Amino acid sequence: MKTLKDFSVIDRRVLVRCDFNVPLDEKGNILDDFRIRQTLPTIKYLVDNKAKIILMSHLGEPGGKVVPELKLDVVAEKLAEYLKFPIGKEDDCIGPDAETESNKLEPGRILLLENLRFHKEETDNDPDFAKKLSYLGDIYVNDAFGVCHRDQASVTGVPQNLSSCAGLLLEKEIESLDRVIKNPEKPMIAIVGGTKVETKSKFINSISKVADYVIISGLIAKEVAEKNIKFEFPEKIIIPTGQLDALDINDESIKMFQEKIMQAKTILWNGPFGKFEEKEYVKGTLAIAKAIIDSGAFSVVGGGETVEFLNKQSMIDKFSHVSTGGGAMLQYLSGDSLPGLDALG
Helix, strand or coil, X not given: CCEHHHCXXXXXXXXXXXXXXXXXXXXXXXXXXXXXXXXXXXXXXXXXXXXXXXXXXXXXXXXXXXXXXXXXXXXXXXXXXXXXXXXXXXXCCCCHHHHHHHHHCCCCCEEECCCHHHXXXXXXXXXXXXXXXXXXXXXEXXXXXXXXXXXXXXXXXXXXXXXXXXXXXXXXXXXXXHHHHCCCCCCEEEEECCCCHHHHHHHHHHHCCCCCEEEECHHHHHHHHHCCCCCCCHHHEECCCCCCCCCECCHXXXXXXXXXXXXXXXXXXXXCCECCCCHXXXXXXXXXXXXXXXXXXXXXXXXXXXXXHHHHCCCHHHCCEECCCCHHHHHHHCCCCCHHHHCCC
């Protein structure tokens, strides 16, 4: 897989698939700009190297129609704030106007296209739509790990029409995840919270081949028991004590988890351990986060709820790597191929 630094980008139109799918409040304000901030190194690299930069992303689930509340104007404003210069914003992501603006771009300047999912052809992976997107660039860069498990036009279609590579964020994501699954420093612990056992059981089974222990939440443990799911290495699975569907883990579980975490040299964490949105149930998840930080282990964290929690606690920069992908991260760590990565060769 080629990376951004394998290409000369001076005076070239570089079409970058970003993941600006950020949470918004009811007034359309950005609640958390973590994903935007994570893409800044790639954008700044392209600016410094005098590329003509065209950014594209989706936001929310507009279902193939224009939804005013899901326009990317707020993203353009946030980018301009971080980069300290104005960002061009197009009213669509394809068409003559977008092509004209992309051709007029000066080196080091940025054009942000409108929400890709305003066109149903994006999620349908329509080849004609992918071709129209590819008219806007000379080089394609995928910097959106969070959608690499999607077979969609901007992810897998465009690379069929343009020379392609991974952006700096995507490269960092893969390097960090490979360090966890391919050659982890031992002992290694995986911590899997939340619910959705149907999406996490395969991941738990796969990661238990590499990890020394896998700590799972009470809700997952309850579903595993109810559905009679069998794991290959049951002796490695650690579950909370007490009521499995409690809104937080008890002190005995916290102590048990802390002891295991403090021994680890590599830690992977996905999913909270309680209803952390309510203050009285934050204790368990907070104790796990603090233990991971105190352990000094190489730590990789992912999943929307977990990232949201760490942002609220102002802890996000205390971990070795915080992934922008939830489903993509679990899929990659389960050993499954990701269409977006396969498309880059």
